[in-house]
Amino acid sequence: MTMPLTGPLLSVEDLVVEHRTPGRPVVRAVAGTGLHVAAGEVVGLVGESGCGKSTLARAVCGLHGAASGRILIGGHPVTPLGLRRRDPALTGVQMVFQDPYSSLNPRRRVGAQIADGLRTAGDTTTSPADLLERVGLPRAFAGRYPHEFSGGQRQRVAIARALAARPSLLIGDEPISALDASAQAQVARLMRDLAVESGAGLLFISHDLSVVRLIADRIAVMYLGKVVETGPTAEVWADPKHPYTRALLAAIPSPDGAGVLPAELPGDVPDPADPPAGCRFHPRCPFVMDVCREREPLGGSAQFGPVACWLHEPEPSSPS
Numbered sequence: 432m433t434m435p436l437t438g439p440l441l442s443v444e445d446l447v448v449e450h451r452t453p454g455r456p457v458v459r460a461v462a463g464t465g466l467h468v469a470a471g472e473v474v475g476l477v478g479e480s481g482c483g484k485s486t487l488a489r490a491v492c493g494l495h496g497a498a499s500g501r502i503l504i505g506g507h508p509v510t511p512l513g514l515r516r517r518d519p520a521l522t523g524v525q526m527v528f529q530d531p532y533s534s535l536n537p538r539r540r541v542g543a544q545i546a547d548g549l550r551t552a553g554d555t556t557t558s559p560a561d562l563l564e565r566v567g568l569p570r571a572f573a574g575r576y577p578h579e580f581s582g583g584q585r586q587r588v589a590i591a592r593a594l595a596a597r598p599s600l601l602i603g604d605e606p607i608s609a610l611d612a613s614a615q616a617q618v619a620r621l622m623r624d625l626a627v628e629s630g631a632g633l634l635f636i637s638h639d640l641s642v643v644r645l646i647a648d649r650i651a652v653m654y655l656g657k658v659v660e661t662g663p664t665a666e667v668w669a670d671p672k673h674p675y676t677r678a679l680l681a682a683i684p685s686p687d688g689a690g691v692l693p694a695e696l697p698g699d700v701p702d703p704a705d706p707p708a709g710c711r712f713h714p715r716c717p718f719v720m721d722v723c724r725e726r727e728p729l730g731g732s733a734q735f736g737p738v739a740c741w742l743h744e745p746e747p748s749s750p751s
């Protein structure tokens with residue numbers, strides 16, 4: 432039976448997650464950062480490839496252990512890897528992955544796979560066909576196998592299966608990036624509508640900012656392992672504060688067809704195994720100041736303010 436969650440739905444505090452490969456430098460993919468999702472809220476987590484979005488999501492699901500920091504779900508700490516099956520904090524969390532083939536069993540009918548989730552939730556009244564209908568598929572599709580669906584339909588099946596477990600927190604890790612352009616916005620809207628309708632929180636990870644803009648109440652912008660700006664979606668769009676957020680938004684084609692603005696960032700994303708000192712964005716920042724090379728800004732979380740940038744934080748005062 433799914434445990435009801437109480438308190439703030441998801442709190443990630445000062446989280447550090449590392450990848451260790453023998454003979455190679457440690458990759459600190461999540462480098463001490465925070466994130467919050469309230470019940471019924473849709474948070475879009477955005478940032479370039481390799482900035483640590485998936486690693487953060489996998490840590491929240493207990494699929495990757497944290498080196499330090501805390502992850503609380505409904506006020507309960509997520510326990511380290513290995514204990515997760517018995518972890519009460521995780522029973523209300525479901526993840527939808529980029530490739531539904533990796534999460535659906537190719538040899539079982541989708542109805543049977545959705546039924547597993549219903550059993551987990553102790554739901555004896557909903558049928559797999561009911562859930563297929565909720566995600567916009569014909570009820571009769573419950574008798575089909577995953578390979579009999581198109582990519583967009585298969586992702587709908589994965590969403591139906593996630594919903595069957597009655598999650599309090601739904602996480603979509605690039606759930607639309609493998610889909611045809613025509614299916615992307617539909618599937619994203621569907622996840623949003625179903626999460627909001629059931630009172631669940633949704634953490635929606637995507638590098639497609641235009642889709643995130645459509646569905647997210649709030650966005651969190653991640654750069655090289657850290658959330659550097661968070662805020663209500665409309666506010667961030669109207670007035671992006673962090674130079675990285677500005678560059679990301681400038682790289683999106685404008686909806687009125689006025690043209691594609693070039694990204695204004697010089698250089699590539701630095702190696703997370705060897706991040707720059709001070710503000711990790713400073714080597715690419717058009718507004719870099721001395722303090723940026725020396726000290727890391729603290730913002731980017733509820734605790735220290737929404738923007739991790741010395742342009743928007745008071746400079747640390749020297750000891751008197």
Ligand SMILES: Nc1ncnc2c1ncn2[C@@H]1O[C@H](COP(=O)(O)OP(=O)(O)OP(=O)(O)O)[C@@H](O)[C@H]1O
Nearest residue numbers: 450452458460479480481482483484485486487703
């Ligand atoms: N299993 C692993 N072993 C070693 N390094 C890894 C591993 N998984 C991810 N990384 C590294 O950690 C960093 C963050 O990767 P992650 O997949 O979390 O980023 P992401 O923002 O989700 O990227 P993408 O959008 O491409 O999925 C990258 O530098 C990546 O190369």
